[in-house]
Amino acid sequence: MKEDLNLLEQAAQNDYKYGFVTNIDTDTIPKGLSEAVIELISKKKNEPEWMLKWRLKAYAHWLKMEEPTWPNVKYPPINYQDIIYYAAPKKKEQLNSLDEVDPELLRTFEKLGISLDEQKRLSGVAVDVVMDSVSIATSFKEQLSEIGVIFCSISEAIQQHPDLVKKYLGSVVPMTDNYFSALNSAVFTDGSFCYIPKGVRCPMELSTYFRINAENSGQFERTLIIAEDESYVSYLEGCTAPMRDENQLHAAVVELVAMEKAEIKYSTVQNWYPGDKNGQGGIYNFVTKRGICAGNHSKISWTQVETGSAITWKYPSVILKGDYSIGEFYSVAFTNHHQQADTGTKMIHLGKNTRSRIVAKGISAGQSNNSYRGLVRASKQATNARNYSQCDSLLLGDQCGAHTFPYIEVKNKTAIVEHEATTSKIGEDQLFYCRQRGIDAEAAVALIVNGFAKEVMNQLPMEFAIEAQKLLAISMEGSVG
Amino acid sequence: MLSIKNIHANVEGKEILKGINLDIKPGEVHAIMGPNGSGKSTLASVLAGREEYEVTEGEVLFSGKDLLELSIEDRAREGLFLAFQYPVEIPGVSTTNFIKAAVNEKRKYQGLEPLDAVAFLKMMKEKMAMVEIGQSLLSRSINEGFSGGEKKRNEIFQMAMLEPKLAILDETDSGLDIDALRIVANGINKLRTPDRSILLITHYQRLLDYIQPDYVHVLYKGRIVKSGTKELALELEEKGYDFITESIDQSANV
Numbered sequence: 121m122k123e124d125l126n127l128l129e130q131a132a133q134n135d136y137k138y139g140f141v142t143n144i145d146t147d148t149i150p151k152g153l154s155e156a157v158i159e160l161i162s163k164k165k166n167e168p169e170w171m172l173k174w175r176l177k178a179y180a181h182w183l184k185m186e187e188p189t190w191p192n193v194k195y196p197p198i199n200y201q202d203i204i205y206y207a208a209p210k211k212k213e214q215l216n217s218l219d220e221v222d223p224e225l226l227r228t229f230e231k232l233g234i235s236l237d238e239q240k241r242l243s244g245v246a247v248d249v250v251m252d253s254v255s256i257a258t259s260f261k262e263q264l265s266e267i268g269v270i271f272c273s274i275s276e277a278i279q280q281h282p283d284l285v286k287k288y289l290g291s292v293v294p295m296t297d298n299y300f301s302a303l304n305s306a307v308f309t310d311g312s313f314c315y316i317p318k319g320v321r322c323p324m325e326l327s328t329y330f331r332i333n334a335e336n337s338g339q340f341e342r343t344l345i346i347a348e349d350e351s352y353v354s355y356l357e358g359c360t361a362p363m364r365d366e367n368q369l370h371a372a373v374v375e376l377v378a379m380e381k382a383e384i385k386y387s388t389v390q391n392w393y394p395g396d397k398n399g400q401g402g403i404y405n406f407v408t409k410r411g412i413c414a415g416n417h418s419k420i421s422w423t424q425v426e427t428g429s430a431i432t433w434k435y436p437s438v439i440l441k442g443d444y445s446i447g448e449f450y451s452v453a454f455t456n457h458h459q460q461a462d463t464g465t466k467m468i469h470l471g472k473n474t475r476s477r478i479v480a481k482g483i484s485a486g487q488s489n490n491s492y493r494g495l496v497r498a499s500k501q502a503t504n505a506r507n508y509s510q511c512d513s514l515l516l517g518d519q520c521g522a523h524t525f526p527y528i529e530v531k532n533k534t535a536i537v538e539h540e541a542t543t544s545k546i547g548e549d550q551l552f553y554c555r556q557r558g559i560d561a562e563a564a565v566a567l568i569v570n571g572f573a574k575e576v577m578n579q580l581p582m583e584f585a586i587e588a589q590k591l592l593a594i595s596m597e598g599s600v601g
Numbered sequence: 602m603l604s605i606k607n608i609h610a611n612v613e614g615k616e617i618l619k620g621i622n623l624d625i626k627p628g629e630v631h632a633i634m635g636p637n638g639s640g641k642s643t644l645a646s647v648l649a650g651r652e653e654y655e656v657t658e659g660e661v662l663f664s665g666k667d668l669l670e671l672s673i674e675d676r677a678r679e680g681l682f683l684a685f686q687y688p689v690e691i692p693g694v695s696t697t698n699f700i701k702a703a704v705n706e707k708r709k710y711q712g713l714e715p716l717d718a719v720a721f722l723k724m725m726k727e728k729m730a731m732v733e734i735g736q737s738l739l740s741r742s743i744n745e746g747f748s749g750g751e752k753k754r755n756e757i758f759q760m761a762m763l764e765p766k767l768a769i770l771d772e773t774d775s776g777l778d779i780d781a782l783r784i785v786a787n788g789i790n791k792l793r794t795p796d797r798s799i800l801l802i803t804h805y806q807r808l809l810d811y812i813q814p815d816y817v818h819v820l821y822k823g824r825i826v827k828s829g830t831k832e833l834a835l836e837l838e839e840k841g842y843d844f845i846t847e848s849i850d851q852s853a854n855v
């Protein structure tokens with residue numbers, strides 16, 4: 121893990137050396153959303169005409185749509201005219217030393233085992249440049265391009281690979297899909313683009329850590345991953361370090377396309393600022409993530425560990441179009457204090473002999489609210505479709521809530537859908553047993569929670585899993601009554 | 602090692618322990634016997650610090666420290682180990698990881714570095730052989746789906762790993778078949794050292810055939826009503842509790 125962090129640290133220090141960042145001014149456009157603003161965004165990004173048209177079309181749709189109210193979350197109305205939709209990457213306010221950083225943040229860093237230099241970088245303290253850093257990021261890119269893998273920012277892809285972007289952008293999540301996807305389509309600023317050519321097994325985990333511009337693409341992120349026939353890719357999104365962000369509204373769109381016998385594994389660790397203990401501040405995370413198993417025998421697997429954000433609204437889904445295709449969703453959602461999460465998945469079975477598996481683990485503490493919302497649909501043509509869903513909730517304390525909203529629509533008689541749900545509390549007996557062995561209550565709860573979440577954690581790549589475990593433990597601090 | 606003086610304890614407002622006195626010296630094995638509901642497990646829980654049990658009177662010294670002042674976890678780290686009558690299941694937490702956490706918490710308390718993977722594994726192997734427990738059990742979630750006997754064996758394995766000063770074994774023999782009883786008893790005997798004390802709670806003389814106690818006490822209605830040597834256990838086996846309890850109940854009625 122240490123090595124990993126070093127790499128991350130080094131790669132991240134290249135912020136200002138690559139990609140579009142150097143080409144644009146460091147200015148900000150005024151608050152508010154209008155056609156003129158979208159034109160300005162597109163122009164600043166030096167986009168081709170088709171891209172601007174696409175954005176404007178999305179905007180026109182968005183104007184006619186209404187913000188969804190069905191999620192089991194509550195928040196004051198968002199004023200969309202009070203948001204800045206384009207801010208060129210600006211350097212963070214530079215602090216002179218770690219002494220100036222919020223001590224609570226430093227404590228978290230320490231627990232995560234983040235190196236001093238990395239702590240400085242994440243909290244905006246000036247760091248000495250590591251000599252090697254350029255070469256590491258470069259060799260990483262070279263290694264990928266040798267086997268034909270394209271991994272770059274979506275802005276770069278629009279410039280360099282317009283045919284691929286034109287073909288696939290919005291093909292899985294249409295701009296009209298929902299309120300936030302329409303908004304994202306109109307104003308997205310950046311994100312990742314991956315293309316894995318036919319027959320290629322991507323030899324390394326692709327991670328936003330290594331995408332140089334990742335840090336600045338937070339608010340309206342747009343990600344597109346295409347895996348051609350018989351290819352494989354594992355993609356990691358997110359960062360286990362606490363990310364404080366000024367932007368309250370995050371509305372990302374992620375689209376995955378898996379062709380015949382291709383496999384995409386997408387792992388997320390989401391740790392945006394959850395707000396303080398009293399529910400002040402925190403990110404609204406309204407994300408649309410969807411993959412299509414377009415080819416026969418293809419597979420898409422979502423794994424998410426959600427511990428951050430004040431409000432999470434997120435349903436990574438799979439459209440199982442190809443025969444024998446497989447969709448998976450593994451999720452751990454942890455909420456504490458006043459956090460609200462409404463998350464789950466949709467498995468849309470269209471092809472024959474398609475299979476899906478859902479394992480959702482919700483952990484609620486404090487006064488938080490944690491909802492699982494999942495749809496399993498087997499269409500008329502989906503002969504022999506199979507789904508297995510398991511939703512487990514763990515409550516820490518008695519002021520929090522756990523809710524399960526399973527929706528099942530089966531139109532084919534041969535389809536079999538199984539759903540199991542459990543709710544449990546950490547027992548006094550379990551705590552006493554741990555404490556009698558010398559494990560204090562806080563560590564015991566972390567142990568029990570990690571045990572509860574294990575099936576999902578096991579799906580994460582090794583290093584990521586270790587960090588995610590620590591992250592869970594940190595998020596739980598103070599939740600033991 | 603352990604000195605219990607006039608302990609009274611309540612559960613939900615009801616007095617269960619009504620003045621217990623007991624002294625255990627290093628290296629001694631004491632057996633506590635007594636009918637169901639007499640307060641044996643309650644005594645074990647009070648010593649371990651379980652919060653539902655309210656100590657209303659008395660004091661306990663453990664290695665010179667005021668035991669009742671210590672938190673549950675610090676009692677454990679000071680070397681008090683309780684083998685549970687009903688070991689608790691924790692889904693998803695592997696037995697190995699659980700024990701590793703426990704061992705390292707204790708080391709931290711003692712100001713020692715955590716054991717690295719190699720050293721821990723070495724220790725595991727050693728103790729596994731000592732209490733004859735298999736690898737497959739240890740990779741499973743702790744106590745989840747373990748048979749009664751497996752749970753008890755796992756408790757003794759944890760005792761071996763944690764090397765306590767005082768081990769309280771609450772009916773570790775119940776639910777064991779004849780072979781398992783022999784194995785567990787052998788394990789406990791191997792863990793018997795001149796500086797480790799053991800408090801055995803049991804209903805059966807059988808266990809005491811294997812583990813010869815220095816003293817035997819009879820707990821009845823929250824009091825130790827008779828103490829003796831291992832011969833007392835044989836007498837109990839023969840005559841049942843009545844010969845002791847009857848006279849007590851009679852004098853109580855007078």
Ligand SMILES: Nc1ncnc2c1ncn2[C@@H]1O[C@H](COP(=O)(O)OP(=O)(O)OP(=O)(O)O)[C@@H](O)[C@H]1O
Nearest residue numbers: 612613617635636637638639640641642643644653
């Ligand atoms: N948590 C509790 N709540 C209410 N009553 C309790 C509780 N724990 C123990 N008791 C009561 O205290 C008394 C003593 O129980 P304890 O478990 O100590 O008996 P024991 O001697 O260990 O019995 P056994 O041989 O059956 O294990 C019993 O009457 C029991 O019902």
Ligand SMILES: [Mg+2]
Nearest residue numbers: 641642643686
């Ligand atoms: Mg008992």
